[in-house]
Amino acid sequence: MKKLFNILGLLSLLIGMFSFMDFHSSMTKVDYNEANGVLKFTTKMSAPDLERVLKMDSKNGAFENAAKNYVNTNFSASVNNNPIRLTYTGSQVNGETVWVYFEATGIGNINSIKIKNTLLLNDFTNQINLVNxxxxxxxxxMTFQRGKEVNEVSF
Incomplete structure (x- = not known):
């Protein structure tokens, strides 16, 4: 019984420690539209995290342009070893979340996609970026974190 209490005490302590740690993440969904050859990217980030990085409130009129420049600087992709041009199509702030939209046109068959994703990695040591x-x-x-900013998948 004493051993059970010790294990439960240790488990409670660990759970308590992790509840105080910051967790930073972004998630990008990539969808291919075969009919028109468009690769659509939708990125979800924490508004407070992006505001901190851009040193700007999301309600500021210049926020959208700053977010566009930030994403263009910190996210790039290649299809079949050829760099693709990502075109920013918009963003929106919804409470604590920022959605950023961009796309690449003229994409044919995809054998591989290589992505460089450094969103928020330089500002948060425990940042993890996912791309589906x-x-x-x-x-x-794909997962991205400090030390693993580039990833590639094959189809």
Missing amino acids: IAYKGQQKT
């Missing part, structure tokens, strides 16, 4: 890719019924997931 949907292509012709297949799902692939």
Whole structure:
């Protein structure tokens, strides 16, 4: 019985420690539209995190342009070893979340996608970025963190 209490005490302590740690993440969904050859990117980030990085309130009129420049600087992709041009199509702030939208046009068959994702990695040591890719019924997931800013998947 004493051993059980010790284990429960240790477990409670660990759970308590983790509840005080900050967790920072972003998630990007990539969808391929075969009919028009468009690769659509939708990125979800924490508004307070992005505000801190941009040193600007999300209600500021210049926030959208700053977010666009930030994403363009910190996210790039190649398809079949050829860099693609990502075009920013908009963003929106919804409470504590910022949604950023961008796309690449003229994309044919995809054999591989290589992504460099440094969103928020320089500002938060425990930042983790996820990218989920949907292509012709297949799902692939990439993770990015400090020291692993580039990832590639094959189809």
